[in-house]
Amino acid sequence: MRLGREIADDGRFVRQPNRFTEPLGPPEPGRYHLYASYACPWAQRVLIVRKLLGLESLLGVTIVDPIRDEKGWRMPGGDPVTGVEYLADLYLATEPGYTGRHTVPCVWDTVEKRLVTNDFPRITLDLETRWNTTPDLYPEHLRADIDAMNDRLYHGLNNAVYEAGFARSQAAYDEAVARVFDTLSWLEVRLAASPYLFDRLTDSDVRLYTTLARFDAVYYAHFKCSLRRLSDHPALWAYARRLHAMPAFAETTDFDQIKRHYFITQTNVNPSGIVPLGPELDWSI
Ligand SMILES: N[C@@H](CCC(=O)N[C@@H](CS)C(=O)NCC(=O)O)C(=O)O
Secondary structure (H helix, E strand, O other): OOOHHHEOOOOOEOOOOOOOEOOOOOOOOOOEEEEEOOOOHHHHHHHHHHHHOOOOOOOEEEEOOOOOEOOEOEOOOOOOOOOOOEHHHHHHHHOOOOOOOOOOOEEEEOOOOEEEEOOHHHHHHHHHHHHOOOOOOOOHHHHHHHHHHHHHHHHHHHOHHHHHHHOOOHHHHHHHHHHHHHHHHHHHHHHHOOOOOOOOOOHHHHHHHHHHHHHHHHHOOOOOOOOOOHHHOHHHHHHHHHHHOOHHHHOOOOHHHHHHHHHHHOOOOOOOOOOOOOOOOOOOO
Protein backbone atom coordinates (compact mmCIF):
# COMPACT_ATOMS: atom_id res chain seq x y z
CA MET A 1 0.00 0.00 0.00
CA ARG A 2 1.35 3.37 -0.96
CA LEU A 3 0.06 5.14 2.10
CA GLY A 4 3.10 7.35 2.65
CA ARG A 5 1.63 10.41 1.07
CA GLU A 6 -1.60 9.95 3.07
CA ILE A 7 0.22 10.36 6.41
CA ALA A 8 0.30 13.97 7.66
CA ASP A 9 3.30 15.44 9.52
CA ASP A 10 1.62 14.76 12.89
CA GLY A 11 1.09 11.07 12.04
CA ARG A 12 -2.60 11.30 11.09
CA PHE A 13 -3.98 9.23 8.19
CA VAL A 14 -5.61 11.57 5.65
CA ARG A 15 -7.46 9.67 2.92
CA GLN A 16 -6.77 10.60 -0.71
CA PRO A 17 -9.55 12.45 -2.57
CA ASN A 18 -11.59 10.41 -5.05
CA ARG A 19 -10.33 11.08 -8.57
CA PHE A 20 -13.34 10.14 -10.72
CA THR A 21 -16.51 11.78 -9.52
CA GLU A 22 -18.94 11.92 -12.40
CA PRO A 23 -22.53 11.07 -11.48
CA LEU A 24 -23.74 7.74 -12.86
CA GLY A 25 -25.84 8.15 -15.99
CA PRO A 26 -29.34 6.64 -16.19
CA PRO A 27 -29.46 2.82 -16.21
CA GLU A 28 -28.77 1.20 -19.58
CA PRO A 29 -28.63 -2.61 -19.53
CA GLY A 30 -25.04 -3.77 -19.96
CA ARG A 31 -23.50 -0.31 -20.05
CA TYR A 32 -22.10 0.22 -16.55
CA HIS A 33 -20.00 -2.36 -14.74
CA LEU A 34 -19.03 -2.34 -11.08
CA TYR A 35 -15.68 -3.47 -9.64
CA ALA A 36 -15.91 -4.45 -6.01
CA SER A 37 -14.30 -6.51 -3.28
CA TYR A 38 -16.15 -8.42 -0.59
CA ALA A 39 -13.36 -7.35 1.75
CA CYS A 40 -13.84 -3.61 1.35
CA PRO A 41 -16.47 -1.79 3.42
CA TRP A 42 -16.92 1.00 0.85
CA ALA A 43 -17.43 -1.54 -1.94
CA GLN A 44 -19.75 -3.75 0.10
CA ARG A 45 -22.09 -0.79 0.49
CA VAL A 46 -22.63 -0.78 -3.26
CA LEU A 47 -23.06 -4.58 -3.38
CA ILE A 48 -25.75 -4.36 -0.69
CA VAL A 49 -27.63 -1.49 -2.33
CA ARG A 50 -27.43 -3.23 -5.72
CA LYS A 51 -29.20 -6.25 -4.22
CA LEU A 52 -31.68 -4.30 -2.09
CA LEU A 53 -32.78 -2.39 -5.20
CA GLY A 54 -32.80 -5.48 -7.45
CA LEU A 55 -30.26 -4.00 -9.85
CA GLU A 56 -28.21 -7.17 -10.44
CA SER A 57 -29.17 -7.45 -14.11
CA LEU A 58 -28.69 -3.72 -14.81
CA LEU A 59 -25.33 -3.35 -13.09
CA GLY A 60 -22.90 -6.20 -13.71
CA VAL A 61 -20.12 -6.77 -11.20
CA THR A 62 -16.61 -8.19 -11.13
CA ILE A 63 -15.40 -9.22 -7.69
CA VAL A 64 -11.65 -8.77 -7.34
CA ASP A 65 -9.41 -11.21 -5.47
CA PRO A 66 -9.26 -10.32 -1.74
CA ILE A 67 -5.46 -10.45 -1.70
CA ARG A 68 -3.84 -7.40 -3.26
CA ASP A 69 -0.30 -7.82 -4.57
CA GLU A 70 2.24 -5.09 -5.37
CA LYS A 71 0.25 -4.18 -8.50
CA GLY A 72 -2.98 -3.83 -6.54
CA TRP A 73 -6.37 -5.51 -6.94
CA ARG A 74 -6.25 -8.51 -9.27
CA MET A 75 -8.81 -10.43 -11.28
CA PRO A 76 -7.29 -13.90 -11.57
CA GLY A 77 -7.84 -15.32 -15.05
CA GLY A 78 -8.73 -11.87 -16.39
CA ASP A 79 -11.85 -9.74 -16.11
CA PRO A 80 -14.58 -11.20 -18.36
CA VAL A 81 -15.78 -7.71 -19.34
CA THR A 82 -12.54 -5.91 -20.20
CA GLY A 83 -10.00 -8.73 -20.33
CA VAL A 84 -7.56 -6.97 -18.00
CA GLU A 85 -5.94 -8.72 -15.04
CA TYR A 86 -5.41 -5.71 -12.76
CA LEU A 87 -7.81 -2.96 -11.75
CA ALA A 88 -4.88 -0.59 -12.26
CA ASP A 89 -5.23 -1.16 -16.02
CA LEU A 90 -8.70 0.41 -15.97
CA TYR A 91 -7.46 3.44 -14.02
CA LEU A 92 -4.56 3.89 -16.44
CA ALA A 93 -6.80 3.39 -19.49
CA THR A 94 -8.98 6.22 -18.16
CA GLU A 95 -6.13 8.53 -17.18
CA PRO A 96 -2.68 7.44 -18.39
CA GLY A 97 -0.74 9.51 -15.82
CA TYR A 98 -2.89 8.48 -12.82
CA THR A 99 -0.72 8.11 -9.71
CA GLY A 100 -3.29 7.63 -6.91
CA ARG A 101 -4.32 4.29 -5.39
CA HIS A 102 -6.49 2.06 -7.59
CA THR A 103 -9.52 1.65 -5.38
CA VAL A 104 -12.76 -0.26 -5.29
CA PRO A 105 -15.60 0.45 -5.66
CA CYS A 106 -15.44 1.95 -9.14
CA VAL A 107 -17.74 1.89 -12.14
CA TRP A 108 -16.61 1.33 -15.73
CA ASP A 109 -18.52 2.61 -18.77
CA THR A 110 -18.36 -0.24 -21.31
CA VAL A 111 -19.41 2.09 -24.16
CA GLU A 112 -16.91 4.91 -23.60
CA LYS A 113 -14.36 2.48 -22.11
CA ARG A 114 -13.44 4.60 -19.12
CA LEU A 115 -14.03 4.79 -15.38
CA VAL A 116 -16.94 7.05 -14.57
CA THR A 117 -16.60 7.09 -10.81
CA ASN A 118 -14.63 5.80 -7.83
CA ASP A 119 -16.52 8.20 -5.58
CA PHE A 120 -17.74 5.66 -3.03
CA PRO A 121 -20.19 7.87 -1.10
CA ARG A 122 -21.86 9.01 -4.33
CA ILE A 123 -22.32 5.61 -6.01
CA THR A 124 -24.96 4.32 -3.60
CA LEU A 125 -26.81 7.65 -3.63
CA ASP A 126 -26.86 7.65 -7.44
CA LEU A 127 -28.31 4.12 -7.53
CA GLU A 128 -30.89 5.07 -4.88
CA THR A 129 -32.04 8.25 -6.62
CA ARG A 130 -31.43 7.64 -10.34
CA TRP A 131 -31.76 3.88 -10.83
CA ASN A 132 -34.48 2.62 -8.49
CA THR A 133 -36.36 4.26 -5.67
CA THR A 134 -38.12 1.11 -4.41
CA PRO A 135 -37.51 0.52 -1.61
CA ASP A 136 -36.68 4.17 -1.07
CA LEU A 137 -33.36 4.15 0.78
CA TYR A 138 -32.92 7.92 0.48
CA PRO A 139 -36.41 9.40 0.96
CA GLU A 140 -36.79 13.05 0.07
CA HIS A 141 -38.05 14.14 3.50
CA LEU A 142 -35.14 12.45 5.33
CA ARG A 143 -32.28 13.48 3.02
CA ALA A 144 -30.85 16.25 5.18
CA ASP A 145 -30.94 13.99 8.24
CA ILE A 146 -29.42 11.05 6.34
CA ASP A 147 -26.63 13.32 5.01
CA ALA A 148 -25.89 14.55 8.54
CA MET A 149 -25.95 10.98 9.87
CA ASN A 150 -23.66 9.75 7.08
CA ASP A 151 -21.23 12.54 7.82
CA ARG A 152 -21.20 11.65 11.50
CA LEU A 153 -20.77 7.94 10.70
CA TYR A 154 -17.88 8.64 8.32
CA HIS A 155 -15.90 10.88 10.67
CA GLY A 156 -16.81 9.05 13.87
CA LEU A 157 -16.62 5.45 12.70
CA ASN A 158 -16.30 4.36 9.02
CA ASN A 159 -13.10 6.31 8.42
CA ALA A 160 -12.10 6.74 12.07
CA VAL A 161 -11.24 3.03 12.37
CA TYR A 162 -8.78 3.51 9.49
CA GLU A 163 -7.43 6.66 11.15
CA ALA A 164 -6.78 4.57 14.27
CA GLY A 165 -5.24 1.67 12.38
CA PHE A 166 -3.04 3.70 10.05
CA ALA A 167 -2.00 6.35 12.63
CA ARG A 168 1.72 6.88 12.88
CA SER A 169 1.71 8.73 16.20
CA GLN A 170 0.26 7.83 19.60
CA ALA A 171 -1.65 11.12 19.74
CA ALA A 172 -3.30 10.54 16.35
CA TYR A 173 -4.23 6.98 17.37
CA ASP A 174 -5.61 8.05 20.79
CA GLU A 175 -7.75 10.77 19.23
CA ALA A 176 -9.18 8.48 16.52
CA VAL A 177 -9.98 5.63 18.92
CA ALA A 178 -11.77 8.00 21.29
CA ARG A 179 -13.90 9.17 18.37
CA VAL A 180 -14.73 5.55 17.41
CA PHE A 181 -15.96 4.60 20.87
CA ASP A 182 -17.83 7.87 21.48
CA THR A 183 -19.68 7.20 18.25
CA LEU A 184 -20.44 3.57 19.17
CA SER A 185 -21.80 4.71 22.55
CA TRP A 186 -23.99 7.31 20.88
CA LEU A 187 -25.28 4.71 18.40
CA GLU A 188 -25.93 2.21 21.21
CA VAL A 189 -28.35 4.66 22.84
CA ARG A 190 -30.03 5.52 19.55
CA LEU A 191 -30.48 1.89 18.46
CA ALA A 192 -31.79 0.79 21.85
CA ALA A 193 -34.86 2.85 20.98
CA SER A 194 -35.29 2.04 17.29
CA PRO A 195 -34.71 -0.94 14.96
CA TYR A 196 -33.02 1.29 12.34
CA LEU A 197 -31.14 4.61 12.45
CA PHE A 198 -34.33 6.26 11.18
CA ASP A 199 -37.93 5.01 11.11
CA ARG A 200 -37.11 2.66 8.19
CA LEU A 201 -34.11 1.05 6.49
CA THR A 202 -32.04 3.75 4.75
CA ASP A 203 -28.68 4.39 3.10
CA SER A 204 -27.27 5.19 6.57
CA ASP A 205 -27.94 1.66 7.84
CA VAL A 206 -25.99 0.23 4.90
CA ARG A 207 -23.04 2.50 5.72
CA LEU A 208 -23.09 1.61 9.39
CA TYR A 209 -23.47 -2.12 8.78
CA THR A 210 -20.33 -2.60 6.66
CA THR A 211 -18.15 -1.14 9.43
CA LEU A 212 -19.92 -3.12 12.17
CA ALA A 213 -19.50 -6.36 10.19
CA ARG A 214 -15.71 -5.87 10.27
CA PHE A 215 -15.44 -4.58 13.82
CA ASP A 216 -14.82 -7.63 16.00
CA ALA A 217 -13.25 -9.70 13.20
CA VAL A 218 -10.72 -7.09 12.07
CA TYR A 219 -10.82 -3.58 13.50
CA TYR A 220 -10.69 -4.70 17.15
CA ALA A 221 -7.33 -6.45 16.72
CA HIS A 222 -5.81 -5.23 13.45
CA PHE A 223 -6.67 -1.51 13.85
CA LYS A 224 -6.31 -1.64 17.67
CA CYS A 225 -9.90 -0.49 18.27
CA SER A 226 -9.97 -2.62 21.39
CA LEU A 227 -11.64 -0.60 24.14
CA ARG A 228 -14.75 -2.69 23.65
CA ARG A 229 -16.10 -5.16 21.10
CA LEU A 230 -19.19 -4.60 18.96
CA SER A 231 -20.65 -7.62 20.78
CA ASP A 232 -20.24 -5.72 24.08
CA HIS A 233 -22.88 -3.23 22.85
CA PRO A 234 -26.19 -5.13 23.20
CA ALA A 235 -28.38 -2.88 21.03
CA LEU A 236 -25.78 -2.37 18.29
CA TRP A 237 -24.93 -6.06 18.21
CA ALA A 238 -28.62 -6.99 17.91
CA TYR A 239 -29.03 -4.36 15.18
CA ALA A 240 -26.02 -5.67 13.21
CA ARG A 241 -27.34 -9.24 13.38
CA ARG A 242 -30.84 -8.08 12.36
CA LEU A 243 -29.44 -6.45 9.24
CA HIS A 244 -27.21 -9.47 8.60
CA ALA A 245 -30.34 -11.66 8.53
CA MET A 246 -31.46 -9.88 5.34
CA PRO A 247 -30.19 -11.62 2.17
CA ALA A 248 -28.67 -8.45 0.63
CA PHE A 249 -26.48 -8.09 3.72
CA ALA A 250 -25.72 -11.78 4.39
CA GLU A 251 -24.94 -12.68 0.78
CA THR A 252 -22.41 -9.88 0.46
CA THR A 253 -20.69 -10.51 3.81
CA ASP A 254 -17.73 -12.86 3.51
CA PHE A 255 -15.83 -12.95 6.80
CA ASP A 256 -13.10 -15.17 5.39
CA GLN A 257 -12.30 -12.72 2.57
CA ILE A 258 -12.57 -9.77 4.95
CA LYS A 259 -10.06 -11.26 7.39
CA ARG A 260 -7.63 -12.50 4.75
CA HIS A 261 -7.65 -9.15 2.95
CA TYR A 262 -6.82 -6.95 5.93
CA PHE A 263 -4.42 -9.26 7.76
CA ILE A 264 -2.51 -10.49 4.69
CA THR A 265 -2.53 -7.40 2.48
CA GLN A 266 -1.94 -4.59 4.97
CA THR A 267 1.63 -5.55 5.83
CA ASN A 268 2.32 -2.04 7.12
CA VAL A 269 0.01 -2.94 10.03
CA ASN A 270 0.57 -6.74 10.20
CA PRO A 271 4.02 -7.57 8.81
CA SER A 272 3.75 -11.33 9.53
CA GLY A 273 0.63 -11.66 7.39
CA ILE A 274 -0.76 -14.12 9.93
CA VAL A 275 -4.57 -14.30 9.96
CA PRO A 276 -6.07 -14.81 13.44
CA LEU A 277 -8.31 -17.82 13.94
CA GLY A 278 -10.89 -15.89 15.95
CA PRO A 279 -13.08 -14.44 17.02
CA GLU A 280 -15.76 -17.08 17.53
CA LEU A 281 -18.88 -15.04 16.89
CA ASP A 282 -22.42 -16.17 16.19
CA TRP A 283 -24.13 -13.76 13.79
CA SER A 284 -27.42 -15.70 13.72
CA ILE A 285 -30.53 -14.28 15.40
N1 LIG B 1 -11.89 5.76 -2.73
C1 LIG B 1 -11.48 5.77 -1.35
C2 LIG B 1 -12.09 4.64 -0.56
C3 LIG B 1 -12.10 3.29 -1.20
C4 LIG B 1 -10.99 2.45 -0.64
O1 LIG B 1 -10.22 2.87 0.22
N2 LIG B 1 -10.90 1.23 -1.11
C5 LIG B 1 -9.81 0.38 -0.70
C6 LIG B 1 -10.27 -0.96 -0.23
S1 LIG B 1 -11.20 -0.88 1.27
C7 LIG B 1 -8.91 0.16 -1.89
O2 LIG B 1 -9.38 -0.14 -2.97
N3 LIG B 1 -7.61 0.32 -1.71
C8 LIG B 1 -6.65 0.12 -2.76
C9 LIG B 1 -5.26 0.55 -2.33
O3 LIG B 1 -5.11 1.00 -1.20
O4 LIG B 1 -4.35 0.39 -3.14
C10 LIG B 1 -9.98 5.93 -1.24
O5 LIG B 1 -9.40 6.35 -2.20
O6 LIG B 1 -9.39 5.72 -0.19
